[in-house]
Amino acid sequence: MAKHIRLVSPIRPLELTPITALTAVLIAVPFVLTTYQTSITFEILRYAILGMALNLFYGLLGYVNFGQVAFYGLGAYATAVSVIVGVPLFLAPFVGGLIVAGLAYLLSLPLLRTRGIYFAIATLGLAETIRLSFLKIPFLGGSYGLVLHTSYQLVEAYYTLLAIFASLLAVTYLILKSSIGVELRAIREDEEAAESMGVNTVKYKRLVFTLSGFYTALAGGVFAWLSTYVNPETVFQTLTTIEMYIVVLIGGAGTMLGPVVGGIIFYISKINLLVNYPELHFLMFGALLTITVRLAPRGIVGGLEQYVRMRRIAKLRGRRA
Amino acid sequence: MLSAELLIQSVMFGFLQGGLYALASLGLMITWGVLRLVNVAHGEFLMVGAYASYWALTLMKGVAITTQVAAALLTSALLGLGLALLLYFSVIKQLAKVEVLASLLGLFGLSLIMINIIILIWTVDVRGVVLDFGYVTIGPVTLIGSRLVAFMIAIVLVGFLFLFLYKSYWGSALRAVMQNRRAAALVGINMDAIYMLGFTIGIVLASIAGGLVSWSIAHVEPFMGGAYTLKSFAIVLIGGVTNPVGILISAITFAAIESVFAVLTDPVYSMALALAVIVSAIVVRGEKLFG
């Protein structure tokens, strides 16, 4: 089944400039900044990737997966197990990612028979079940987790993450510009109408679910590589899912750069918060989430895009009048 | 390994717990059915009610036990009422109009805020006041007095709820809105009033349930809400979102099964059970549950 990607909107060099500039800057980071600063950038990239992966599913398709963190944790564990059985370190996250992608596809078969609220709760329930299972399964380390007997390799892990980040950017950009993007957004708007208009909704939902899971797992895998240690409490936290949503919402769901912007803002706020007001951090997350949903549902980039659109329409109307 | 005695004991134990679950689940049913709001913060309202009641009890040491129970009940109810009204006008009213899924996230945010506020006041230590009602022995089964009393109070309240839902104007209006929103609006029911009423009742029920937890189970901590939210959802999904009797039955059954499971295996597995139930129920019955 050859999926030929046809562009529906033209690729504008102007849009590509910020991304290329950003990537160039990011490539230079380990050479120019200190180890500590590089690790901060690593974390920002990690959140950006998690946000972008979630964005594919929530932003483009419009489905709320409350168990997104499960992909992350499974990716981390799959990577850890790969390393333990002898897979080379730099390949391990991809092996882990592919394993989780396969799992995600299988899970999508029953899960995507539900929609909306039901899907959200089902995924939440499933993720929690997975977390509890990992706490109990003895050969996966139980609550102690698994240890990778490797060293701290920030630079290698950083560049791997950067490569993942760049590829995800490219994928998102192409989707948004192509016929696939049109079909996905149609599903988000009105699934029944989209189906009636020729969109194979089932195929696309499964595809995006799997893709989103794959990238989330990759991030988990690289995280495992860097921390050389995985355990259920760290990699299966529901709070991580919330963080992913905050990243997407602040930046702008459904936009390409939204989660990147969101990742930067979120992570910087998070460290500041943890340093200065550690006892308020739930509250701040919660407030951020509720306020963003209530007052700025389009996020920063989304709001900007809407503003630009409005201006363009007004100009067109003015010209005609 | 499981003697008949132990089995009956744990079933009865669960049975009593079911009363509390029923109260909480019926509250969820109302917010869901009336406002179409999937209240993922439901357990947190229960938690807040538990703390309110706990606080009242710490002030009333040495007072007659019935007064203590009454005070606890009143405090959790009042807090629930105040919180519901405050939140309704500031956040919920708008959230209910927002795209449903975005409102899920907004409510999640709310739950985080509530948890954090409680932590600031009471820290993460586990709290609770055990009220001593002695023990009641019926045949081979020994029941803890406080749990029995809590159960009875819960059942009485559920009874009042049923009376309200089936015998009063506002209750019937509530049910009408739960079953068919558009028709209800067309018939002239004051939708704004119903939404406010529905939300308030739902939250108050949760918070009273929490209050009962604080002195019967007496295990209160800031993160207790999540488990109750999940279990309430499981119970509502099995019982049927527009079926209060179904929910009552499924609450008690669920609690009994959970109790037996907890005795046979691990408490962690009983949680996994609840989740497995929800996930299967949703996947199998899907949207036909709601219409």
Next chain:
Amino acid sequence: MTRVSVLKATGMSKKFGGVTAVDNVDIEVGRSEAVGLIGPNGAGKTTLLNMLSGLIKPDRGHVELEGKSVDGLRPHQLMRKGLARTFQIPKLFKQMTVLENVLVPLASTDMDGAAMHSKAAKLLKLVGLAGMENMLGSELSGGQQKLLEIARALTTEPKIVLMDEPLAGVHPQIKETILSTISDMKKGGVSFLIVSHDVKTITSISDRLVAMSSGKKIADGVPTEVMLSAEVVESYLGV
């Protein structure tokens, strides 16, 4: 003369709970033919349409498109085979632009970007929405939304279009546009099955009428014949 049948459905039945919505209905539409589907509220017309367009699975019944069975196919597959439909309350993609709305059905075809754009532009011009490409679906008036709904359905050059109340609550001028679009398409070989309350108008463009009442088909034939039939008159005057 053997009429070439584009859509042929036999024995269509559907029950919801205890209520029989559609009871053993046969319906056939030939090439370049417009069939009007009339009947009082609750007669089962929309349910029948939903079954024919794949949104609901029939309890019983068999559907053929150009002689080939299409039982069990999902709506998007039916669209690929040439069956399009519009909805009573337009199900537009509100947050997408007018142009994007029309691009959606094209996106699932093999056309390249430029071809899609020109096709979309052509169709928008046909229904009189040219120049509004960049407006959001939500910004259109009710009548314009109906036009867009139709444009969208016509985009993939369907062989038959199922329409649910295309003229309901529509400005007379837009009604004219819709009617003339239908008649133009008919000349080009497209068939129509149109559900409508407005019996008079529907009769003016229909070659045949099918009348339903309480889930059953009660009349099928030339408009004048059907309109004079006792059962049809009774179904409208009765309960």
